[in-house]
Amino acid sequence: MVTPITELLLTEEPPEYGQVEQVSPLVRRIVAENPSRFTYHGTGTFIVGPGCGGEVAIIDPGPADNAHVSALLAAVEGQAVTHILVTHTHPDHSPATAAVKAATGATTYGFGPHPEAAIKAHEERVQQATEAGEDPEPDDGEGGGDTDFVPDEAIVDADVVAGEHFTFECLHTPGHISNHLCFAMAEEQTLFTGDHVMGWSTTVIPAPDGDLADYMDGLSRLLGRSETTYRPTHGPAITDPVPFVAALLSHRLHREEQIVAALGAGPMDIAALVGDIYSDIDEALHKAAGASVFAHLLALQRKGRATADPGPDPEAKWFLN
Ligand SMILES: [Zn+2]
Structure with missing residues (x-):
């Protein structure tokens, strides 16, 4: 453990x-x-x-x-x-x-x-x-x-x-x-x-x-x-x-698993994912958290597990493949 x-x-x-x-x-x-x-x-x-x-x-x-x-x-x-x-x-x-x-x-x-x-x-x-x-x-x-x-x-x-x-x-x-x-x-x-x-x-x-x-x-x-x-x-x-x-x-x-679980409920954008996963952190850090979530999403995309609509930018909606 x-x-x-x-x-x-x-x-x-x-x-x-x-x-x-x-x-x-x-x-x-x-x-x-x-x-x-x-x-x-x-x-x-x-x-x-x-x-x-x-x-x-x-x-x-x-x-x-x-x-x-x-x-x-x-x-x-x-x-x-x-x-x-x-x-x-x-x-x-x-x-x-x-x-x-x-x-x-x-x-x-x-x-x-x-x-x-x-x-x-x-x-x-x-x-x-x-x-x-x-x-x-x-x-x-x-x-x-x-x-x-x-x-x-x-x-x-x-x-x-x-x-x-x-x-x-x-x-x-x-x-x-x-x-x-x-x-x-x-x-x-x-x-x-x-x-x-x-x-x-x-x-x-x-x-x-x-x-x-x-x-x-x-x-x-x-x-x-x-x-x-x-x-x-x-x-x-x-x-x-x-x-x-x-x-x-x-x-x-663990973060990656959280993101996959959240997207399992339907397509979400980064702001919604941050609200969901980082509910316990200071709002001042939400931008940094968003950058981190974006990094996870890009990594998932490279592995063929997630796709962004319309494209992999910070405003996109993401869904699981
Ligand atoms: Zn540095």
């Missing part, structure tokens, strides 16, 4: 913004002051390498926030920042890369630029919100993307990025966004999970660039790995990751 994910979710006290926290022998963290309902207390930027002298890597420099960049640069004073690793191009992860690179001369590593499908989907959302007289840019930290970031070195799955004190195996983990990477650090049996696995919350899968089938494949793959600690960009570390990932997978399978 898998423990429900709601019983495994973790919390932590709000951090002292701009303060360096030593979270393990080779890893320090500084949290940016960009808390939101999608970023928890904010973006946790990791510095990997010994605490003084020598070479270090920075993972996810964070949002374009001068105070955060200054705190990061102060933390690595006297050290050589040789590598900047970016998990993905959401606005709370990559925009500070440019300033940190300019100050340190580090080489940047990432899967690739912000995906076209995500740019298009965001433009459509902004247009719909504007037409409906709503705020086109809600302060959710995941609204748009960082279209300026282009990695110096484009990473593919299984690439290894190594420096003086660190060795990272790069895992391509699409789902939350198609250019998402996780970084497995051999020295501490630690996986830097970005937004792919977070301790404080489940991950938003914004279809169509976000792909639930890919996401679940990525989770299944983690079950066979040996890392004992996960360090997400948001929230606390996960120190018993396998049961946690099993619970995330089971949570998604």
